Each structure stands twice: as structure tokens, then as C-alpha cells.
Amino acid sequence: LEMVVRENPGRSAVSEILRPACLAPTTMPRSKSLKSPLFPILMLEQCCLFLPLQDPRVLDTMLPYQVNYYGNPHSRTHAYGWESEAAMEKARKQVADLIGADPREIVFTSGATESNNMSIKQLDETIRPDTSLVSVMTVNNEIGVKQPIKEIGHICRSKNLFFHTDAAQAIGKIPINVSDLKVDLMSISGHKIYGPKGVGALYVRRRPRVRIEPLQSGGGQERGLRSGTVPTPLAVGLGAACELAQQEMEYDHARVSVLANRLVQKIMSEVPDVVMNGDPEQRYPGCINLSFAYVEGESLLMALKDVALSSGSACTSASLEPSYVLRAIGADEDLAHSSIRFGIGRFTTEEEVDYTAEKCIQQVRRLREMSPLWEMVQEGVDLKSIKWTQH
Numbered sequence: 168l169e170m171v172v173r174e175n176p177g178r179s180a181v182s183e184i185l186r187p188a189c190l191a192p193t194t195m196p197r198s199k200s201l202k203s204p205l206f207p208i209l210m211l212e213q214c215c216l217f218l219p220l221q222d223p224r225v226l227d228t229m230l231p232y233q234v235n236y237y238g239n240p241h242s243r244t245h246a247y248g249w250e251s252e253a254a255m256e257k258a259r260k261q262v263a264d265l266i267g268a269d270p271r272e273i274v275f276t277s278g279a280t281e282s283n284n285m286s287i288k289q290l291d292e293t294i295r296p297d298t299s300l301v302s303v304m305t306v307n308n309e310i311g312v313k314q315p316i317k318e319i320g321h322i323c324r325s326k327n328l329f330f331h332t333d334a335a336q337a338i339g340k341i342p343i344n345v346s347d348l349k350v351d352l353m354s355i356s357g358h359k360i361y362g363p364k365g366v367g368a369l370y371v372r373r374r375p376r377v378r379i380e381p382l383q384s385g386g387g388q389e390r391g392l393r394s395g396t397v398p399t400p401l402a403v404g405l406g407a408a409c410e411l412a413q414q415e416m417e418y419d420h421a422r423v424s425v426l427a428n429r430l431v432q433k434i435m436s437e438v439p440d441v442v443m444n445g446d447p448e449q450r451y452p453g454c455i456n457l458s459f460a461y462v463e464g465e466s467l468l469m470a471l472k473d474v475a476l477s478s479g480s481a482c483t484s485a486s487l488e489p490s491y492v493l494r495a496i497g498a499d500e501d502l503a504h505s506s507i508r509f510g511i512g513r514f515t516t517e518e519e520v521d522y523t524a525e526k527c528i529q530q531v532r533r534l535r536e537m538s539p540l541w542e543m544v545q546e547g548v549d550l551k552s553i554k555w556t557q558h
Contacts (some may be wrong), residue, residue: 222361222362222408222411222513222514224407224411225361225362225363225404225407225408225411226404228403228404228406228407229363229400229401229403229404229407230400232251232254232399232400232403233400236250236251236254236399237251238250238251238399239251239396240252240254240255240396240397240399240402241386241388241396241397251399254399254402254403255275255397255399255402255403256270257403257406258402258403258404258405258406258407258409259273259275259402259406260406261405261406261407261409261410262355262368262405262406262409263370264409264410264413265338265339265343265409265410265412265413266334266338266343266344266345266353266355266370267343267344267345267346267347268345268346268370269373271373271390272345272370272371272372272373273368273369273370273371274368274369274370274371274389274390274392274393275366275367275368275389275393275397275402275405276366276367276368276369276393277365277366277367278335278356278357278358278364278365278366278367279333279335279354279355279356279359279367280356281367281369281382282333282352282353282354282355282356282367282368282369283302283331283333283354284382285369285379285381285382285392285393286302286331286352286354286369286379287300287302287331299328299329300328300329300330300331301319301323301328301329301330301331302330302331302332302333303316303319303330303331303332303333304332304333304336305332305333305334305336305337305343306334306336306337306340306341306451306454307336307445307454307492308335308336308454309454309456309490309492309493309508310444310445310450310454310456310492310493310496310508311336311445311450311451311452311453311454311455311456312445312446312449312450313337313341313449313450313451315449316332316348316350317347317348317349320348320349320350321349323349323351324349329351329352329377330349330350330351330352331350331351331352331353331354332348332350332352332353332354333353333354334353334354334355335354335355335356335359335367336359336451336454337451338355338356338359338360338409338412339359339360339408339409339412339413339416340360340412340416340419340420340451340453341416341420341451342416345370345372350370350372351371351372351377352369352370352371352372352377352379353369353370354367354368354369355367355368355369355370355405357401357404357405357408360408360409360412361408361411361412361512361513362404362405362407362408362409363400363401363404363405363408365398365401366398366401366402366404366405367405368405369392369393371392379392381393381394383395415513419512419513420452422513423452423453423511423512423513423515424452426511426515426517426520427452427453427455427511428452429517429520429521429524430455430509430511430520430523430524431443431455431457433520433521433524433525433528434457434524434527434528437528438459438527438528438531438532440459440460440461441457441458441459441460442457442458442460442498442502443455443456443457444456444457444458444493444496444498444506445496452511453510453511453512454508454509454510455508455509455510455511456493456506456507456508456509457506457507457509458493458498458502458503458505458506458507459505459506459507459531460501460502460505461505461535461538461540461541461544462505462531462534462535462538463504463505463534464478464504464505464506464507465478466534467505467507467527467530467531467534468507470530470533470534471523471526471527471530473526474522474523474526474527476507476508476509477507477508478490478506478507478508489503489504489506490503490506493506507527509523
């Protein structure tokens with residue numbers, strides 16, 4: 168690391184050594200590296216698949232607390248603990264600033280899943296006949312649709328209902344202010360905003376106060392809501408990622424929108440019978456879900472193995488069932504089985520988008536040529552009028 172710093176005094180050592188392929192100099196023949204079966208193009212980075220940290224600037228911030236500043240942030244009797252505590256509290260403020268909250272309303276967790284469980288399971292135990300809880304995902308992780316969180320929040324507040332939202336897919340991508348949205352609890356995940364895996368946060372409103380019971384007992388850290396030593400490097404990384412997201416949100420959103428439109432237009436202009444799932448307007452552009460009629464989604468994924476794609480969220484990727492999200496919005500089971508999810512983010516390049524679109528067009532055409540259903544459709548047969556029988 169020292170050698171790199173001396174030779175490149177204006178550059179970060181970690182950023183240079185761990186520079187992701189997507190940040191490589193533009194003079195590199197990227198198309199060759201992209202075709203490696205071992206290192207597919209990351210077209211899922213906003214939805215489920217991530218490089219170790221995505222943004223090397225985050226790792227630059229974390230590394231000192233992995234190597235030099237190793238004190239327990241909850242030890243207040245020596246300088247080592249004070250250093251770590253100061254870094255942890257700075258990170259807490261960075262997270263709070265991103266969502267318009269008070270730092271005292273932020274509880275560090277291992278990620279959005281734990282935050283969701285802390286919010287929903289414990290509140291559910293306090294529900295009486297005259298109380299209830301509403302929990303809604305801010306941005307859906309499969310189809311990118313934005314829910315009317317502000318309207319829901321106002322309704323819940325007017326009826327004295329608790330309101331929780333899983334904002335893992337929204338934080339750092341669209342503006343969020345918990346006070347304006349009337350949110351009582353909000354789940355945040357670090358790796359969704361180019362931060363480290365294994366860390367997240369739970370926003371817990373102080374006024375009007377929301378009381379939840381901890382899931383685990385222990386030393387009473389995080390104001391008794393989440394016992395266990397907060398991992399300072401991960402918290403620092405989350406804070407840095409939030410600060411960067413706040414600074415670059417507008418630019419990132421505009422750039423992602425351009426790339427997303429480029430991908431969709433290229434595919435849909437060349438391939439017929441492609442459906443974009445979800446509302447075309449109320450959506451985050453970086454999460455695109457397309458259904459390719461008469462093509463099995465899993466077959467298309469295998470054909471596009473040099474591009475990192477999925478047919479659903481990482482949370483349900485072990486299931487072979489069609490997406491419950493697509494079924495919930497009324498998609499036919501056949502179309503639900505033929506859906507592919509594309510993710511576009513901060514480090515996606517035009518070259519990667521074009522390569523993915525071209526490969527997708529090529530493989531959809533190839534698979535349809537082998538499909539008897541496609542052949543029947545081309546001959547004018549209405550597939551819905553056929554009465555299929557099992558043998």
C-alpha cells in the first residue's frame with residue numbers, strides 16, 4: 168500500500184489496488200474482459216449482486232478501522248474506544264442525514280432483513296384490537312415500482328397506525344425524508360448503496376415515539392434495541408456510502424435513467440412480444456423487469472451466462488416458482504416464467520448496456536426459433552384457444 172501511495176500521491180491506495188473492472192481506464196479492451204465466463208457483466212448491481220464494496224471510496228474510509236483503529240466503540244475508558252465511538256457516531260449522523268432523521272433515531276443492524284424483523288415481528292406482538300401495523304416496500308426489488316409512501320404515511324398517521332417501510336432499494340437512489348413521509352420505522356441495507364455487506368440500519372422514530380422490543384438480549388448497545396458490539400469498520404463504511412449517495416444521487420439517477428432507456432429501447436425495438444413489468448412511470452429506472460413471451464426465463468439466463476442477471480430477487484432465487492410479485496400484479500404465469508431482471512447502477516457503462524442488449528436480442532431470437540409455441544404464433548394460432556391435455 169505504501170508503494171502505491173508514493174508512486175501515486177494523488178490517488179487512493181485502496182482505490183487503485185481494488186479498482187473494480189467497471190472503473191478500469193477506458194483504453195482497456197473491455198469487450199474482451201466482459202466475455203469471460205468467470206467474470207460476467209454485473210447487470211444486477213442495484214438489485215442483488217454486488218462486488219465486494221462496489222465503490223472503492225467506501226473501502227478507503229473503512230480500512231483504517233480494520234487495521235489501525237481497532238478499539239471497541241462501546242469502551243469509554245480509553246482513547247481506543249473513544250476513536251471508534253467517534254467514527255461510529257459520525258457514521259450514524261451520515262445515515263440520518265440521508266433520510267432526514269435525527270442520529271438518535273438510527274440503530275445499526277446487520278442489514279435490512281434484521282431491521283424488518285425488529286420492526287414487524289416485535290410490533291406485531293403489541294397489536295391489540297384497536298391497533299395495527301402497515302409495512303410497505305418503498306421500491307420493489309423485482310420490478311422497481313415506487314409505492315406511494317407519502318400518501319400511505321399520512322393515512323397511517325391520521326389513524327394512529329404504525330408505519331414501517333423497507334427502503335433498502337430506495338435509499339440513496341431517490342430523495343427520502345422520514346418526517347415528510349410520516350414513516351415510523353425504516354429498514355436500510357449497506358450493500359444496496361455501494362457499501363459493505365453485513366451492515367444496515369433501522370430508523371426508529373422518537374417523536375411521536377415508537378417503542379419496539381429487542382430481538383436479542385445482551386450488553387444493551389444501541390440504546391438497548393440491538394445488543395452486541397457494533398462493527399466499527401462496517402458502520403463507517405455504511406456512513407461513507409450514505410454520504411456519497413447524498414452527494415451523487417441526482418447525477419446517478421440521471422445517468423441510470425439514460426442507460427435504462429437505452430437498454431429497453433434497444434431490446435424492444437428489435438424483439439417483438441416483450442413486456443415491461445410494473446408501472447412505466449412510477450418506478451426506479453435502475454431496476455428493469457422484462458418478460459419475453461414464448462421464451463423460458465431460466466433458458467434465457469443460461470444463454471446469457473456471461474451477463475449477471477436473474478429471474479427474480481436474490482431473496483427468492485432458490486425457488487423455481489414464478490415470481491409472486493409478477494403474479495400479484497396480474498401477469499400470466501407463462502409471462503412470469505419468462506421474466507428477466509436487469510440492474511443498472513453507478514458503475515454500469517454504455518458498453519455493458521449495449522453488449523447485454525445485443526446478446527439478449529440474439530439469444531431470444533435463437534430460443535424462439537426452437538420453440539413450437541413461437542412457430543404456432545407465427546402461423547396465426549391463438550394459443551389461448553387451445554385445450555391442452557396431459558399424457
